[in-house]
Amino acid sequence: MAEITFREALRQTLREALVSDERVVLMGEDIGAYGGSYGVTRGLLEEFGPDRVRDTPISESAVVGAGIGAAMGGLRPVVELMTINFSFLAFDQIINNASKLYYMSGGQINVPLVVRMASGGGSQLSSQHSHSLEGWYAHVPGLKVVVPATPYDARGLLKTALRDENPVIFIEHTALYAMKGEVPGEEYHVPFGQANVHRPGRDVTIVGYSGSVHQSLRAAAILAEEGLEAEVIDLRTLRPLDIDTVVESVKKTNRAVVVEDDWRTGGFAGEISSLIQERAFDYLDAPVARVCGADVPMPYNKRLETAALPSEEQIVAAVEGML
C-alpha cells in the first residue's frame, strides 16, 4: 500500500498502460510538452516520445474523432479534454459517432476509446470553465460514464476503462487531483456498475459521486454529532449505474438524499430519484431529496460561486427536513 494523490494514481496507471500495450496512444492539448494542464501526464512525453504522447491542436472535435477512428483502426487511444466544458465541441463525435458505431454497424465495429475530462467548479474559473455535466453523457446509450472519487478508484476504474471495448467517458473532479489516498501495490481493478458504501448508517442514505462524495461524508460527520447515522454511497460509475446498492440502502434507512454538483433541473440526480421511487416506493418515509448545483451559469465572485455549488450545510438541512 502507498499513499498517493488522485493525480498520481492516474498518471501511474496511464504510464503502465503505455508500457504494457503498444496500442495505447495518448492525445490531448498540452499533455506532452506542458505536462498536462492538471499534471496528469507529466513526464510521459519524455519517457514515451511524441508518437505515443501526442500534443494536439485546439480541435476538440477532430481530436476526439481521430481518437474514435484510431480505436476503429485497432489502437487503444486515450484522449484528454482539458475540461468537460470544452468537450461540447466534441459532442457530435462522442454522441453521433462513438456511442453509435457499434450499433449502427450491426456489431462490426466497436470503439475502445477512453476520453478523460476534468470536471467541477469552485476555483472562480467562471461560467465556461466550471460546470459538471457528466449527467448529459450518462444519458447516452452506448457510452460508459465513470466518476471516481478516490485515488484507489481512480486507478482501479481507469484500469477497467482501458480494457473496455466501448467508449468510456472518464471524469476527474478538479478538486480531487491533490487528494491523497491508499492505493495497493498489487494488481487490482474496480469493475463498472458497482457502487461503494463509504460509510454505513441506518438513518438516511446519501448518494453522491465524484466531488460530491466528500461533501456527503463531511455532512455525515456533522449529522453524526446530532446522533444521526448517514449511509454514504459513492456511485463510482453513472453508466452502468448500480441502483441496487442504493435501493438496498434505502430499504434500510427509508430516506434518501442525492447530491451532485450539476444543475438541478434535468440533472442526473433526477434519474436516481426516479429509480429509487420506482424500486423502493413503499420503503420511503419522505420524498427523495436532491442537493444540486443552482440553476445558474457559474458566477466568478467567490461567495456567489460557493452559493451555486452544493454544500455540507445544504445536505444536512435536506436530511433534517425529512425527519
Added chain:
Amino acid sequence: MATRARKSAAGKRPDRAQFADLLRRMMLIRRFEEKAAEMYARRKIGGFLHLYIGQEAVAVGAISTLSPSDYIVSHYREHGHALARGLEPGPLMAELFGRATGVSRGRGGSMHLFDAKRGFMGGYAIVGGHMPLAVGLALASSHLKNGRIVLNIFGDGAVNQGEFHESLNLASVWKLPVVFLCENNLYGMGTDVRRVSAEPEIHKRACGYNIPAERVDGMDLLAVREAARRAVEWARGGKGPYFLEAVTYRFRGHSMADPEFYRDKAEVERWKAQDPILHFRRHLEGEGLISEKEVRSLEEGVEAAVNEAVRFANESPEPPPEALYEYVYKE
C-alpha cells in the same frame, strides 16, 4: 480489332478485362440505384434514399486504385462507393430493406453501410462529421505500420463545416495517409455551392493546410483514376494527405423527396449528356477495347445481379424485436 493493351512497367495501362470490370462496376451502380428508387416508391425502402446516379465515375475511378486492405470512410450518398468497393448487391439491398441479412444487420439503413472486412467503415449522416474518423484510422495505420491508407469521401456541402478544417489540419500536421476526396456535385442539398462558399473552387482550400490538391473532371473515369493514383501514391509514400476535388453531378434530386426547385432543367440535361458510363463505354469502343456483344453481356449480368439482390432482400428475415438492445455495448 486492337490487340490487348499491355500493362506498362508502372502498371498504368489497365488491360481489357480490367476496363470491362470498371465499366461493369459503373453499370452495376447505375442499375442498383435505379432499382433502389423503384423499391423506395414501392415502400420496400424507408427513410431517406440518396441516389448516386451520374457520379459513378468518381466512385469507381477512385476506389479502383485502392488496395483491398485500405479503408474507406464515406458519407450518406454511399451506395455507389459500397458497390465500387465490392460489397455484394444482395446484402446491400437487404440493408436498404432493413433486413437482418443486411450489411449492417438492418440497424443502419441507407446512410450507415458498414463492411469491416472490406475496410468500408461507414456510412455517416452528419455532414463533415465523419472526416475526423478518417484521420484517426490513418493515425492507427501509421502507428501500426500496416500500410493501410484511408480514402475519405465527402461532398461540397462538407467543406464549410468546422470538422472539415480541423481534419485537414490534423492530417496534414501529423502527415497522415488520408486521401480527401470531395465529390463536388455543385449543390449541398438545394444550395448552390457558390452561394455559401467564400472559395467555391474547393481544391484551393487545401493549400491553407499545406496539402497538395487537384481538381479533376468527375465525369471522366480515367481522369479520376489517374488523379486518384497520384493521390494514393503520395499518401502511401508517407508524404501526408492529398486532396482531390472531383467535379460531378447527380442526375436525380438530393433524395427521393427533392422536387429540385433550385436547379434548372436545362442544366440537368446538359450534365446528363456527359453521362460517365456512356462516355467511358464510347471510349472503350473507340479504342477497340470492348465489343457491343461484350457490353450487352455486361448489361445482362448487371440486370441479373440487381434482380437477384432484390429477390435476396425480399426473402430475408427482419431482425426480431427482442434484438432491439443488441449491439448497444460490446461485451
